[in-house]
Amino acid sequence: MEHLFALKYRGMSVMTVFMVLFFNAAESYGWHDRTHLAIAQAAGFERWYSAAAPDVVKSRDVFKDIEEKNHYFNNNAERGVTAEMVLGQAERFNKPEDEEGHLYGAIIGSVRDYKELKGSGKYADYPLVFCAHYVGDLSMPLHNTPYDKFNKERHTVNDGIVECNALNNIGFIQRSIYEINIESEGDLAAEIARIAETARKLGRKIRKENRNMSQAEAYTQIIHSASLFRAVLRYVGRNPC
Numbered sequence: 001m002e003h004l005f006a007l008k009y010r011g012m013s014v015m016t017v018f019m020v021l022f023f024n025a026a027e028s029y030g031w032h033d034r035t036h037l038a039i040a041q042a043a044g045f046e047r048w049y050s051a052a053a054p055d056v057v058k059s060r061d062v063f064k065d066i067e068e069k070n071h072y073f074n075n076n077a078e079r080g081v082t083a084e085m086v087l088g089q090a091e092r093f094n095k096p097e098d099e100e101g102h103l104y105g106a107i108i109g110s111v112r113d114y115k116e117l118k119g120s121g122k123y124a125d126y127p128l129v130f131c132a133h134y135v136g137d138l139s140m141p142l143h144n145t146p147y148d149k150f151n152k153e154r155h156t157v158n159d160g161i162v163e164c165n166a167l168n169n170i171g172f173i174q175r176s177i178y179e180i181n182i183e184s185e186g187d188l189a190a191e192i193a194r195i196a197e198t199a200r201k202l203g204r205k206i207r208k209e210n211r212n213m214s215q216a217e218a219y220t221q222i223i224h225s226a227s228l229f230r231a232v233l234r235y236v237g238r239n240p241c
């Protein structure tokens with residue numbers, strides 16, 4: 001793996017390096033676009049190519065307040081995340097008044113939206129697009145930890161750790177996906193809490209060591225997201241492709 005990355009970097013042109021640095025400096029939206037696409041594609045979501053759209057929505061001033069808080073939970077009290085905490089956030093989905101964010105509730109809320117729309121016979125894929133995105137943000141350490149000095153300074157660079165090679169490694173992510181079985185909303189909440197904890201702990205570690213994530217750590221995180229989203233697809237009755 002490390003060899004593979006080294007080779008890829010050596011092959012990057014000066015222009016590519018410049019562009020990666022430029023875009024990394026210009027955005028701070030959670031994993032960058034191609035990383036979100038890679039997670040959704042590896043999970044087997046037909047609409048994987050739309051998985052970065054929720055960040056596009058967020059970039060519009062009129063939607064920003066409503067959408068932004070769905071993408072993180074700052075966990076200012078640094079409490080261990082539990083299924084109860086996840087379910088407790090569901091009513092805050094799409095609510096702008098909440099400074100701390102409610103990423104976990106947004107995952108639950110978008111699955112509920114999908115089920116409701118599907119139940120009414122309407123086209124229901126777009127709530128799943130939002131869900132694919134939020135499940136991606138779930139594994140990003142700096143979306144699960146306080147928005148402190150470290151987070152502000154290092155957010156953008158950590159969003160982009162695997163951005164330039166994630167789409168070339170779909171096969172690797174797919175082969176690394178592990179089985180998660182979800183049969184109820186409670187199961188989903190428990191899995192969200194479990195992955196939030198991996199992100200929170202990694203966030204604590206990189207703060208302590210005052211460094212960015214490694215590529216290997218970033219891949220470990222996005223594999224959690226891809227595994228969970230694949231399980232969500234099955235849970236809502238979709239066949240991952």
Ligand SMILES: [Zn+2]
Nearest residue numbers: 029030071137
């Ligand atoms: Zn996001």
